[in-house]
Amino acid sequence: MSDGAEPLAARLSGIFKSYGAVPANRGASLDVAAGEIHALVGENGAGKSTLMRMLAGLFPPDAGRIEVNGRDVTGWSTADAIRAGVSMVHQHFMLIPTLTVAENVILGREPMRGWSLDMAKALIEVRTVAEESGFRVNVHERVRDLSVGEAQRVEILKALFRGARILILDEPTAVLSPPEVQELWRVLRSLRESGGTIVLITHKLDEVMAVSDHVTVMRHGETVATMLTTETTPAAIARAMVGRDVDLVMVSSARRAPPLPSRPSRAVPGGAAPLARSPLPAAEGASRRRPTATASLTPLLVQSLTVKGPRRERRVTDVSLSIAPGEILGIAGVEGNGQTELVEAIAGLRAVASGRIALGDRDITTLDVRRRAALGLAHIPEDRQRRGLVLDYSVADNLILGRQASFAHRPAGRLDRRRILANARDCLARFDIRPADPALPARALSGGNQQKVIIAREMGGDFSVLLASQPTRGVDVGAVEFIHAQLRAARDAGKAILLVSAELAEILALADRVAVMYRGRIVGLMPRDEASVETIGPLMTGAQDAAAVPA
Amino acid sequence: MTALAIRERAEEALLPPLVALLIALVAGDLLILSVGQSPASVFALMLQGTWGNAYGFGQVLYKTTTLICTGLCVSVGLRAGLFNIGGEGQLAAGGFAAALVGLALPATTPSLIAVALCVLAAIAAGGVAGWVPGVLRARFGAHEVITTIMLNFITLAALNWAISTRLRVPETLHTRDVHAGALARLSELVPAFHGSAANVSLLIALAAAALTGWYLFRTRGGYDLRAVGLQPEAAEYGGVRVGSVWIRALTMSGALAGLGGINFVLGYKHYYEDGFATGYGFLGIAVALVGRNHPGGVVLASLFFATLSQGGLAINAVVPRQMVDVLQGVVIIAVAASVPEVRRVLRIGRRRSAEA
Numbered sequence: 001m002s003d004g005a006e007p008l009a010a011r012l013s014g015i016f017k018s019y020g021a022v023p024a025n026r027g028a029s030l031d032v033a034a035g036e037i038h039a040l041v042g043e044n045g046a047g048k049s050t051l052m053r054m055l056a057g058l059f060p061p062d063a064g065r066i067e068v069n070g071r072d073v074t075g076w077s078t079a080d081a082i083r084a085g086v087s088m089v090h091q092h093f094m095l096i097p098t099l100t101v102a103e104n105v106i107l108g109r110e111p112m113r114g115w116s117l118d119m120a121k122a123l124i125e126v127r128t129v130a131e132e133s134g135f136r137v138n139v140h141e142r143v144r145d146l147s148v149g150e151a152q153r154v155e156i157l158k159a160l161f162r163g164a165r166i167l168i169l170d171e172p173t174a175v176l177s178p179p180e181v182q183e184l185w186r187v188l189r190s191l192r193e194s195g196g197t198i199v200l201i202t203h204k205l206d207e208v209m210a211v212s213d214h215v216t217v218m219r220h221g222e223t224v225a226t227m228l229t230t231e232t233t234p235a236a237i238a239r240a241m242v243g244r245d246v247d248l249v250m251v252s253s254a255r256r257a258p259p260l261p262s263r264p265s266r267a268v269p270g271g272a273a274p275l276a277r278s279p280l281p282a283a284e285g286a287s288r289r290r291p292t293a294t295a296s297l298t299p300l301l302v303q304s305l306t307v308k309g310p311r312r313e314r315r316v317t318d319v320s321l322s323i324a325p326g327e328i329l330g331i332a333g334v335e336g337n338g339q340t341e342l343v344e345a346i347a348g349l350r351a352v353a354s355g356r357i358a359l360g361d362r363d364i365t366t367l368d369v370r371r372r373a374a375l376g377l378a379h380i381p382e383d384r385q386r387r388g389l390v391l392d393y394s395v396a397d398n399l400i401l402g403r404q405a406s407f408a409h410r411p412a413g414r415l416d417r418r419r420i421l422a423n424a425r426d427c428l429a430r431f432d433i434r435p436a437d438p439a440l441p442a443r444a445l446s447g448g449n450q451q452k453v454i455i456a457r458e459m460g461g462d463f464s465v466l467l468a469s470q471p472t473r474g475v476d477v478g479a480v481e482f483i484h485a486q487l488r489a490a491r492d493a494g495k496a497i498l499l500v501s502a503e504l505a506e507i508l509a510l511a512d513r514v515a516v517m518y519r520g521r522i523v524g525l526m527p528r529d530e531a532s533v534e535t536i537g538p539l540m541t542g543a544q545d546a547a548a549v550p551a
Numbered sequence: 552m553t554a555l556a557i558r559e560r561a562e563e564a565l566l567p568p569l570v571a572l573l574i575a576l577v578a579g580d581l582l583i584l585s586v587g588q589s590p591a592s593v594f595a596l597m598l599q600g601t602w603g604n605a606y607g608f609g610q611v612l613y614k615t616t617t618l619i620c621t622g623l624c625v626s627v628g629l630r631a632g633l634f635n636i637g638g639e640g641q642l643a644a645g646g647f648a649a650a651l652v653g654l655a656l657p658a659t660t661p662s663l664i665a666v667a668l669c670v671l672a673a674i675a676a677g678g679v680a681g682w683v684p685g686v687l688r689a690r691f692g693a694h695e696v697i698t699t700i701m702l703n704f705i706t707l708a709a710l711n712w713a714i715s716t717r718l719r720v721p722e723t724l725h726t727r728d729v730h731a732g733a734l735a736r737l738s739e740l741v742p743a744f745h746g747s748a749a750n751v752s753l754l755i756a757l758a759a760a761a762l763t764g765w766y767l768f769r770t771r772g773g774y775d776l777r778a779v780g781l782q783p784e785a786a787e788y789g790g791v792r793v794g795s796v797w798i799r800a801l802t803m804s805g806a807l808a809g810l811g812g813i814n815f816v817l818g819y820k821h822y823y824e825d826g827f828a829t830g831y832g833f834l835g836i837a838v839a840l841v842g843r844n845h846p847g848g849v850v851l852a853s854l855f856f857a858t859l860s861q862g863g864l865a866i867n868a869v870v871p872r873q874m875v876d877v878l879q880g881v882v883i884i885a886v887a888a889s890v891p892e893v894r895r896v897l898r899i900g901r902r903r904s905a906e907a
Contacts, residue, residue: 404790
């Protein structure tokens with residue numbers, strides 16, 4: 001990589017790509033040197049994934065030139081790309097759960113002996129590749145029994161087995177716990193040592209600072225900056241991403257957290273935390289009204305809740321919690337440890353096996369979704385594209401989802417178009433949703449604006465308890481700022497908020513109390529002052545099996 | 552909405568069926584050439600026999616009427632994400648119920664009351680035939696494709712039994728004439744239609760299409776129904792009880808097919824005849840497909856398929872009648888294949904941009 005004459009591992013120049021009338025790339029470019037970890041950052045919809053999918057051969061660019069190792073490969077196929085050693089690890093894993101690790105890795109390139117599969121040889125080959133790249137994984141284990149982090153390692157292993165020299169990772173840390181992120185960084189660094197080239201698509205600035213050599217910033221389909229990571233700061237990258245100064249305090253700082261060092265630290269211990277260690281001092285939280293013991297009634301009370309999955313297995317076991325007015329209870333944990341089921345049970349979307357849920361003085365355990373909502377329960381669901389929005393409905397129609405009954409006339413149920421439109425215009429303006437066109441299908445909006453539609457709908461009206469599940473997942477820095485401000489404002493207005501997030505930094509930035517979920521149980525509950533990456537991280541992975549603490 | 556968005560929508564609604572029509576036209580040319588005739592003269596003959604004279608056009612309108620009902624039936628199901636293949640049985644049940652009520656009423660019953668009762672009976676019978684698979688789906692998770700197909704056999708066999716053992720006029724497979732509840736032919740309003748089977752059921756079917764459109768796109772019930780069809784999880788999140796929407800949608804769907812029964816029974820023959828529904832149920836699927844599950848589209852597609860069907864009779868002398876069946880098949884395949892493809896090409900931009 002130090003040899004100046006050596007061609008770049010990948011060079012994309014003047015790339016244009018439109019989907020229909022929507023431009024995704026407008027003259028984007030990217031130079032990746034051989035043997036480096038190159039971070040590609042930008043807001044959602046900036047065109048990062050599109051650009052990298054063209055490098056991986058998923059589709060050709062409309063215009064522009066793609067070179068790999070100095071060879072013009074514009075418009076090649078995925079088969080060509082794999083043959084040339086370019087592999088992309090997608091956000092959604094493409095593994096077969098019932099097969100073992102080794103079987104998944106060799107899929108499509110099975111070592112054969114005559115007409116039959118040479119499993120012995122396959123095992124040796126897979127083990128060799130795993131050892132060379134420093135993977136810790138049991139090749140005999142079935143993929144369905146693996147954790148998300150392990151499954152991701154299998155994906156990378158699969159790419160390496162196919163001879164990948166240039167590895168593209170699309171937001172790989174979205175589903176990982178802090179220790180798993182550290183493990184991923186270790187693997188990526190060891191790949192770099194052995195001459196591999198890695199492009200890391202991300203929008204988390206601390207990841208950029210932690211592992212990358214160079215960082216390229218994209219905005220609106222164009223490349224706006226390429227920087228040496230050692231010579232830049234998170235603030236500078238954020239500015240390039242959004243095209244203006246971003247108030248990192250809103251995004252990152254934990255209230256009541258001790259002031260952080262005034263210089264950005266490059267090695268971030270808690271890797272998954274976006275901007276967690278930004279150099280800005282903590283916001284002043286002392287004047288904010290604190291939850292008090294004299295608060296009249298507990299807005300949300302959950303007692304010994306157990307929820308079962310489709311095969312009668314326990315997904316949530318004996319969870320108890322309560323939230324006071326004006327309090328945010330944060331639930332930390334690696335995804336898939338019962339958070340989804342807990343929130344859906346409270347919202348009425350999932351049957352309760354045993355236990356009790358109360359909203360104020362009302363027992364809502366057996367009420368349906370609509371009645372719970374009518375009692376003041378708002379819900380920002382974790383999967384906005386599947387649950388939170390009807391993507392083919394207009395923004396205006398999405399803004400009444402869950403309240404459609406109150407926009408209809410009796411007895412025939414004719415919808416009041418005028419009021420629906422007025423409601424939409426009001427929400428679009430108050431929550432700055434762009435484009436401000438109520439007739440546009442929700443599908444046409446960017447991730448951040450889709451989330452704002454949901455926030456506007458759930459928080460724009462009257463509510464006493466809010467379930468906020470992964471409220472900032474996959475949204476850009478500007479929207480994170482906005483959503484956090486909304487949550488804080490609701491808390492300060494006396495609402496009770498249950499915040500579930502896979503981002504520890506988000507929990508630490510917003511929560512008044514932090515609970516940790518592991519395998520369906522609450523394994524730790526502490527006030528914000530005692531919570532940190534160091535205390536929560538081990539609980540998230542079950543390393544430290546504290547007794548369940550009743551709320 | 553911007554002009555661009557309106558253009559996009561229009562393209563998406565109109566382009567796929569037009570592409571399919573073009574493919575069918577080319578295939579039709581080849582077919583006609585293969586039997587040694589000139590495509591131009593055959594198509595001219597076809598037009599002359601359908602839209603070219605009042606009687607032929609009346610026959611087209613008659614067939615259109617039933618197709619509107621079975622097409623709406625399939626469309627309402629699909630809007631809720633359910634594939635109702637039971638249109639034929641539901642249509643037959645509707646016609647049978649209308650005939651039964653008509654036979655039971657004294658011939659002196661005031662016409663308006665008799666018609667209303669017969670029409671309601673047709674709607675109710677079709678509705679029940681649709682409600683059953685709805686409940687089976689919502690309560691037991693039985694897939695509606697299986698249950699509606701099976702209910703077709705059950706319904707048709709039961710009606711055949713009732714006719715052949717109890718209700719028929721000897722030597723036939725139809726009931727006695729229904730005197731109460733008979734509907735006027737269109738020829739009484741427009742004399743040129745004389746002799747054709749077109750009757751005021753057409754107006755009832757058009758009203759049903761308008762009402763269906765209003766329900767789907769203007770009411771809370773339709774909002775819930777379409778949400779369930781598009782994204783059941785989001786509907787559930789929005790407080791919609793998915794199971795009851797399934798039941799409601801299939802009941803409505805069956806009721807619309809049942810309504811179609813009056814066209815033959817009350818409007819045309821004035822008796823129930825075994826097998827009158829044959830083919831209409833399945834053609835209803837094609838109508839819904841070409842009509843893009845929109846009531847307006849369903850009306851247009853019904854007119855198109857009715858024209859093809861009637862045109863087949865008109866060209867019988869020069870080419871085999873089966874050619875039109877083949878052509879119908881080609882249209883259906885062309886639409887099935889080209890609608891997703893053309894839509895994909897049109898939509899790819901929006902979808903991908905939402906993902907990126």
